[in-house]
Every structure is written in C-alpha cells, then in structure tokens.
Amino acid sequence: MLKLKSALSLSALLMLLLQPVAAHAELPEFTKLVEMASPAVVNISTTQKAAPRNAGAGLQQMPDLEGLPPMFREFFERMPQMQPRQDQRQQPEAQSLGSGFIISADGYVLTNNHVVADADEIMVRLADRSELEAKLIGADPRTDVALLKVEAKGLPTVKLGNSDDIKVGEWVLAIGSPFGFDHSATSGIISAKGRSLPNENYVPFIQTDVAINPGNSGGPLFNLDGEVIGINSQIFTRSGGYMGVSFAIPIDVAMAVADQLKAGGKVNRGWLGVMIQEVNKDLAESFGLDKPAGALIAQVLEDGPAAKGGVQVGDVILQVNDQPVIMASDLPHLIGALKPGEKVQLQVLRNGNSKSLSLAVGALPADGDEPLAANAAAPQHNDNRLGVSVDALSAEQKNELDIQAGVMVKSVAEGPAAMIGLRPGDVITHLNNQPITSVAQFQTVVKQLPANRSVSMRVLRQGRASFITFKLPG
Known part of the structure; x- marks a missing residue:
C-alpha cells in the first residue's frame, strides 16, 4: 500500500511539472503566418508641402492631442518635422508614416484615410524595399479608409477574411511599421467587437489588446x-503610446467602402433622418421595455426618409431587417450599410405596442442642417408639482423649431424639474409618452403622473432633442 501511495504521489508530481509544458504547447505559433503574410504588407510615407511661415516663426510645433476627449486619438496623426526656420522662400515638407496592405495583384492598396490625408505625394515601400509612387483612388473620412493604386503587376496579396465571424477571445496578429520599423509583428486577442467610438458613427470597431503604436496605422489585423x-486604426491612450486598448476597422466594412471608392471615388450611405439616443434603465421602464435596448427616436427631420416612412418621436427601433438593435449606436451601422433607395423593415415599439414599418432609406447628406433655437416665450404660465412654469409657443416659434406643439419652460423652482436639469428656454414636447399640445393639457398630464415610477420627458434645447427620465415621490 505504501508503494502504491508513493507511485500516485510521483504521478501527481509529474503532472504538475508537465502543466506549464502543456500550456506552452497550446499557445499559437505565428511564424508561418508572418512568413506568408508579410510580403503583402507595405510601408506608406507621404509628403506634404507646407505653406511659407511668417518671418517671426521658429520651430514648427507638434500638434496638441491632449484636448481630444476621451483620449481617443488617431494615433498616427501627421507630425510635422521639427526643424529650424531657414529661408521663407523654402517650402519645408511635412512627412507622415503609416502602413497598408495589398489587396490585388495589380496594385490596389488599403490603408487609413488619416495616413494619406492632404498628401502631395504618397510612396509605397514593398517588402523587397522597392518603392512605388501611389495614386489616391478615393478616401472616406467617416470610416477612415483610403484606397491607393500603384502601377505594378504580380504583387503579393493578403487573404481577406470575414469580420462577422470573429469571436471575442480569439488570437490575432498585427503587422505594420511602428515608429518606422518595417514588418513588425505583434499579437494579442480580440477584446470586444462592435465598439462605437466618439465621432465614429459608421464603424463597429474591433477592440484588441495587440500592441499598436504610431506607424501601425492602416496595417492589417x-x-x-x-x-x-x-485595419488597425486607433488606440485609447493617456500617454500617447500603447496602453493595451487598440481598435481596428472590420474588413467587411473596409472592403464595402473600397469597392465604392474603386467604382466611383466616393461612398454613398443609407440615412434615416433621425436623431437618436441610448435607452437606459429608466427610459426602458418608462416605455414599457423589459430591459434597456434599441435606439430611441428623439427627433425626426421634416421630409426625411423616416418622416415619410411613418417613424415618430418616441419610437424605439428594436430591429432593422431582422437584425437586433441592442445599443443605439447599432442603428447608424446598420442603416449606413444600406444603399440609398433600398427598402428597410423597421421593428419599433410605440406606446407599448410593437409595430412594423417599411420605408426607403435616403442618401446621407454631406452636411446636416441644425434646427433653429427657440426665441423668448409668450406671456402665459402655470405652476405645477414639477416645480416648473411653462408658456405657450407662438406660431413663429413653432415654425422656427419645426414642431407642431409643445410648451416652453419659463422658470424652474426647487423640485423635480430642477433636479433633472430643466432650464428656462427648454421646450417640452412629450411627457409620459404623450405629445404636449397646450399649457392646459401639460398641466393635466402632470397631475396624472404616477409616483415612484420612471417617467419620460422629451425636451428640445437649442434645437436638439433628447429624452430624460425622472421619478415623482409618493
């Protein structure tokens, strides 16, 4: 029996000693991948002629990136070369460095728009160190994708995958030129997918923990x-360098953009003509949702595709062509991927009931018109349990705000209205899921508000609409 116990103990000890070896054997092996893929990864450098400087100018200053909240940066920002001023007649050149990859044997190259923006000359350096001048076929700032073309044949190309198939936790590898070090390979895992970043409404970013630094921009993942x-595009940083949070443009999004750029030099996107906001827990309760989900319609632009298709303020869009809208940021991704004129089926929640709407999406305009702000109110007001005095809107004010009805906040006393941040000049158009048509009707709705339950209110402030929630004490 003692010998048996000793044998078991020795076996257990051997298993413990072999565990690190087994774990090491399970790690991915990247050497063949790098060997296969590197030839199609390129270094991209650009030159931009700078304007003559004033006589009192000294060194060119590096751009200030600290003011970009919340510290999201296009980390491959074009950095002017720091050099002393010489002759005003000379035109110093600003240079930028990034990465890219070849998608066709006849010389089409994908990279980031911010790598080549405003460039006078674009040079592509291949794996064999030969350099070719590239022509910009087209660029799309909204997705930060640019398509280049070099005159060559028989070039090595990358193999394109399907970004819809990726899973959080799987291993990934980046190849690029961080700080100018060509064909540097770094690895990590996918940390998340479908990320929305500030001012980036049309890209569901892939988040990774791959080490990405200036110069990797435009390189493949x-x-x-x-x-x-x-396509590696952005990082989250407080220091200006890698901090473990990197973002890539899904290749499906990038190739859809590239195909349009190749065909016509520009990108057309679907557009509804609405302003949306996130559905939080309190809004979900006020609209009768079991849990927060969907995109809440805060504003519908007059004569836009949504208005023509019957979308109303207060609707919560839950599905687009049978695809769920989990977060409000999902809606621009799904609609933007459609072609102008294409039919779309929307599943919305309206007044607690599910409703299906069919409409044709429009074309996203280059610039949107902002609604006008409200003027002073007419001299009629009432006090109520919200602690707010309201006035009727004049016909001129309704016309300027492009609304049919509502009341304007004249003053705010201590109470629920002050706690939720209402200000004089705000316009209340909906309360407790009911359109507000007059001061008298507003007072009636306020008297009927339930206690200790989330209530929604739609407010226009400086022409912008949003829903807020509050609870009245019992």
Missing part, C-alpha cells in the same frame, strides 16, 4: 488562418 479581419 490577421486571424490565425492568415486572413485579414481588420
């Missing part, structure tokens, strides 16, 4: 099958 699943 590979899965373990050697397929490109994304």
Whole structure:
C-alpha cells in the first residue's frame, strides 16, 4: 500500500511539472503566418508641402492631442518635422508614416484615410524595399479608409477574411511599421467587437489588446488562418503610446467602402433622418421595455426618409431587417450599410405596442442642417408639482423649431424639474409618452403622473432633442 501511495504521489508530481509544458504547447505559433503574410504588407510615407511661415516663426510645433476627449486619438496623426526656420522662400515638407496592405495583384492598396490625408505625394515601400509612387483612388473620412493604386503587376496579396465571424477571445496578429520599423509583428486577442467610438458613427470597431503604436496605422489585423479581419486604426491612450486598448476597422466594412471608392471615388450611405439616443434603465421602464435596448427616436427631420416612412418621436427601433438593435449606436451601422433607395423593415415599439414599418432609406447628406433655437416665450404660465412654469409657443416659434406643439419652460423652482436639469428656454414636447399640445393639457398630464415610477420627458434645447427620465415621490 505504501508503494502504491508513493507511485500516485510521483504521478501527481509529474503532472504538475508537465502543466506549464502543456500550456506552452497550446499557445499559437505565428511564424508561418508572418512568413506568408508579410510580403503583402507595405510601408506608406507621404509628403506634404507646407505653406511659407511668417518671418517671426521658429520651430514648427507638434500638434496638441491632449484636448481630444476621451483620449481617443488617431494615433498616427501627421507630425510635422521639427526643424529650424531657414529661408521663407523654402517650402519645408511635412512627412507622415503609416502602413497598408495589398489587396490585388495589380496594385490596389488599403490603408487609413488619416495616413494619406492632404498628401502631395504618397510612396509605397514593398517588402523587397522597392518603392512605388501611389495614386489616391478615393478616401472616406467617416470610416477612415483610403484606397491607393500603384502601377505594378504580380504583387503579393493578403487573404481577406470575414469580420462577422470573429469571436471575442480569439488570437490575432498585427503587422505594420511602428515608429518606422518595417514588418513588425505583434499579437494579442480580440477584446470586444462592435465598439462605437466618439465621432465614429459608421464603424463597429474591433477592440484588441495587440500592441499598436504610431506607424501601425492602416496595417492589417490577421486571424490565425492568415486572413485579414481588420485595419488597425486607433488606440485609447493617456500617454500617447500603447496602453493595451487598440481598435481596428472590420474588413467587411473596409472592403464595402473600397469597392465604392474603386467604382466611383466616393461612398454613398443609407440615412434615416433621425436623431437618436441610448435607452437606459429608466427610459426602458418608462416605455414599457423589459430591459434597456434599441435606439430611441428623439427627433425626426421634416421630409426625411423616416418622416415619410411613418417613424415618430418616441419610437424605439428594436430591429432593422431582422437584425437586433441592442445599443443605439447599432442603428447608424446598420442603416449606413444600406444603399440609398433600398427598402428597410423597421421593428419599433410605440406606446407599448410593437409595430412594423417599411420605408426607403435616403442618401446621407454631406452636411446636416441644425434646427433653429427657440426665441423668448409668450406671456402665459402655470405652476405645477414639477416645480416648473411653462408658456405657450407662438406660431413663429413653432415654425422656427419645426414642431407642431409643445410648451416652453419659463422658470424652474426647487423640485423635480430642477433636479433633472430643466432650464428656462427648454421646450417640452412629450411627457409620459404623450405629445404636449397646450399649457392646459401639460398641466393635466402632470397631475396624472404616477409616483415612484420612471417617467419620460422629451425636451428640445437649442434645437436638439433628447429624452430624460425622472421619478415623482409618493
């Protein structure tokens, strides 16, 4: 029996000693992937002629990136070369460095728009160190994708994957030129997918923990099958360098953009003509949702596709062509991927009931018109349990705000209205899911508000609409 126990103990000890070896054997092996993919990854450098400086100018200053909240940066920002001023007649050149990858043997190259923006000359350096001048076929700032073309044949190309198939936790590899070090490979995992970043409404970013630094911009992100699943684009940083949070443009999004750029030099996107906001827990309760989900319609632009298709303020869009809208940021991704004129089926929640709407999406305009702010109110007001005095809107004010009805906040006393941040000049158009048509009707709705339950209110402030929630004490 003692010998048996000793043998078991020795076996257990051997298993413990072999565990690190087994774990090491399970780690991915990237050497073949790098060998196969590197030839199609390129270094991109640009030159931009700078304007003559004033006589009193000294060194060119590096751009201030600290003011970009919340510290999201296009980390491959074009950095002017710091050099002393010489002759005003000379035109110093600003240079930028980034990465890209070849998608066709006849010389089409994908990279980021911010790598080549405003460039006078674009040079592509191949893996064999030869350099070719590139022509910009087209660029799309909204997705930060640019398509280049070099005159060559028989070039090595990457294998394109499907970014819809990626899973959080899978291994990925990036190849690029951080700080000018060509064909540097870094690895990590996918941390999240479908991320929305500030001012980036049309890209569901892939988040990774791959080490990405200035110069990696525009380079490919590979899965373990050697397929490109994304274009490295941005990082989250407090220091200006890598901090473990990197973002890539899904290759499906990038190729859809590239195909349009190749065909016509520009990108057309679907557009509804609405302003949306996130549905939080309190709003979900006020609209009768079991949990927060969907995109809440805060404003519908007059004569826009949504208005013509019957979308109303207060609708919560839950599905687009049978695809769920989990977060409000999902809606621009889904609609933007459609072609102008294409039919779309929307599933919305309206007054607690599910409703299906069919409409044709429009074309996203280059610039949107902002609604006008309200003027002073007419001299009629009432006090109520919200602690707010309101006035009727004049016909001129309704016309300026492009609304049919509502009341304007004249003053705010201590109470619920002050606690939720209402200000004089705000316009209340909906309360407790009911349109506000007059001061008298507003007072009636206020008297009927339930206690200890989330209530929604739609407010226009300086022409912008949003829903807020509050609870009245019992």
